[in-house]
Amino acid sequence: MIPIALPLLSEEEAEAARAIVLSGWVSQGPQVVAFERDFAALVGAPYACAVSSCTTALHLALAALEIGPGDEVITASHSFIATANCIRYCGATPVFVDIDPATYNIDPNRVAEAITPRTRAVIAVHQMGMPCDLAALAALADRHNIVLIEDAACAAGSQIWMNGDWERIGKPRGKIACFSFHPRKVITTGEGGMLTTADPELDRKFRLMRQHGMSVPDTVRHGSSQVIFEDYLVVGFNYRMTDIQAAVGRKQLERLAQLVSQRRTIAARYGELLGNFEGLRLPAEPGWAKSNWQSYCVRLPGRVDQRAVMQSLLDQGIATRRGIMCAHREAPYANEKPRHDLHQSELAQDNSILLPIYAQMSEQDQERVADALTRELQACVVYS
Incomplete structure (x- = not known):
């Protein structure tokens, strides 16, 4: 049988996972921090936040921007259903526009036609790893004071010519880019996702909201010589990545x-x-x-x-x-x-x-x- 896709995993990934299993710390911890650092450095992003999937990354992106009922988010219908569902999770309205048949990506001209006073954001999908026309989309978002979010689920390792050089998808051009590490993707952690941004306040919100809105992360409490009582500052989610996944992801990133x-x-x-x-x-x-x-x-x-x-x-x-x-x-x-x-x-x-x-x-x-x-x-x- 010739499969549609086959992840490339080896003894290196197996040994990396084994080491974490035997370490006794398997939840979100130091390997997640290292994976975030490695990913941010690779794509050229100031901040990267690891989560449990690209679906949760997209949801966090919209939630951190406080997009909700009455707001509209323009996106492509021609995408995995999670793109639209994440808009619905927030109570906002997905507004579907057509694609450019040459690239299968959202058509900036159709986006321009769909903008209304209720439009808060555009989610542009780098479909099947093919980069969108980010130059046109970013200019459009700036002109109308709306947020550009990149659904980069498939696009780890893709590049785009910007500012006179080849740059990786994930280097911030809009507000946020969201990635997937599902087994169908180029690199995998089994499940998992990542958000990149240049905005420190958004990164702070991602980290707060991915862990139930907890004011003090587990790693800080467990490493403290003093008793710490945490607070829960917002309604958050359990969107964490495990250290097992992150250890595998770091090896995949090298490949x-x-x-x-x-x-x-x-x-x-x-x-x-x-x-x-x-x-x-x-x-x-x-x-x-x-x-x-x-x-x-x-x-x-x-x-x-x-x-x-x-x-x-x-x-x-x-x-x-x-x-x-x-x-x-x-x-x-x-x-x-x-x-x-x-x-x-x-x-x-x-x-x-x-x-x-x-x-x-x-x-x-x-x-x-x-x-x-x-x-x-x-x-x-x-x-x-």
Whole structure:
């Protein structure tokens, strides 16, 4: 079986986790602090705060900004449903806008059209690791005095040309960037997430709210020679990362450059193998973006049946996934008519598939995927 994704974990990660298990301190502690420091240094952010997932990171971002009922947050429907759900967690209203079909990312022109007096923020998703047009989005946010939040769940290791240099996603351009370390991502801690920001007050709020609003962290109380009674200053959450996860994350972070390089090689090879099939549209980077190729998404030609192609590949031992979902089509949002046209988002979901991609994927497996896909598409074209 060729899986859709496969995390690269080794004895180094196993030994790092083992050491923490045997240390006796397995909850949020010194390894989390070190992971935050390492991640911040890598992406060029003054502050990084580790949490239990990207979903909780997005929720904390909105909660720390005090976004709530009556507020609107513009985002893409074409994203994993957690992006929209986090807005709902706060009682705010998600306003869905369409994507640029070339990049599958939120279209800054559509964002501009959707801004109202109630708009408090924009959540821009770096979909499948492909960077958004941050220059346009940041300028738009500044012009309208709204907050730009980056849903960078898939984008660890991706880069963007800014200020005359290649900079990593996560270096603050808006207010906050939120990352995921789920096993489908380029680096993983099993579950886990991270927020980066340049705002010390927001970072303070993240740290307070991720641990029940507790005025004194566990690490301080356990290390004190004096009895300390903590207070609970706000309604907070249990959004902590464990030291076990953080120890694994630190080892994964050491691999990040290598993992991205291998994925970029695989993406280029897919381009060579599939680039000559008429009507099959391959993903392409804008000149100002370097994707980490967390996913490799192809647009099927004509009226080809997406499900039939996926089933045929699965029958041959090749896993795929449909194009990225659209939240407005799911039950929690389906009863609300979208304010804005989402045609390109729907086409992307219905006509695209994600092919297997992971750092240790062999050339032979890539060829097997490409051969199976082209054979199936040729058969579909013949019988359509």
